[in-house]
Amino acid sequence: MKKILLSLAVLVSAFVTAKAQTADEIIAKYITAIGGADKWSKVQSIKIEGQVEVQGIAIPYTMQGIHMKGTRIDAEFQGNKIIDIVTPDKGWSQNPLAGKASLDPISADELKSKVDDLDIQDAFLDYKAKGSSVEFLGKDEEDGNEYFKIKLTTKNSNEKTYFFDIKTSLIYKIEGIVKQQGQEIKSSVKYLDYQTTDFGIKMAFKQDQGMMMMVTKKVTVNAPIDAAIFKAN
Secondary structure, three states: OHHHHHHHHHHHHHHHHHHHHHHHHHHHHHHHHOOOHHHHOOOOEEEEEEEEEEOOEEEEEEEEEEOOOEEEEEEEEOOEEEEEEEOOOOEEEEEHHHOEEEEEEOOHHHHHHHHHHHOOOOOOOOOOOOOOEEEEEEEEEEOOEEEEEEEEEOOOOOEEEEEEEOOOOOEEEEEEEEEEOOEEEEEEEEEEEEEEOOOOOEEEEEEEOOOOEEEEEEEEEOOOOOHHHHOOO
16 A cells, blocks of 8 residues: 555656646746847846727827836826836825826735736746746637646735747736726736847737737837836825
8 A cells, every 4th residue: 555655646746747847848938939038137127118009099108117126107198197106015006097186005905916017027037036936737729729828826926827829939818816996807918919129038019908908119128217216206
């Protein structure tokens, strides 16, 4: 009996190890596909200019971020200024269209769900050193294509499921939970139109969020960004 149990334990251990290796192999191919670890590790700041397209309306926006220090999104629609700021220990938001006319602090739960976005390099780059873990969930099929599924759990206990295109190794879709105004909302975002930036990294220039599309027009890497923009004035 002991030999049978030992053999079973060895088989289970080998299965778990194989799954981990498969996840790491998929991640390694993905990092290569988006430009490589060397280039992404040199990304210290980023500025993205684009527009949100919803119901035939285009709303320009700008996202600025300094790696692990702060991110800020600014948009304006019909005179209404929309602002979202996240830092490691505080966050603020303003959206008159949602009844938030002033720049007010966000809740601890909302900050927890957003703080991982301060990693502007990539969530999978050196994920173990960042305190994250991954779980291989097998394959899935959508729109006639096959995808590998990997669940990423960050050190902040945020979980997202990533769909990697088997053919291109790029992320096709991310599913997760976002917290807004005290509510948990299921999120599903498709990443489309991958392009290589002047810095040599590859990014999705379109994010299909169902009711709206975020379209990137310009990406600037490592340009000076004043950290003062991450403070609520």
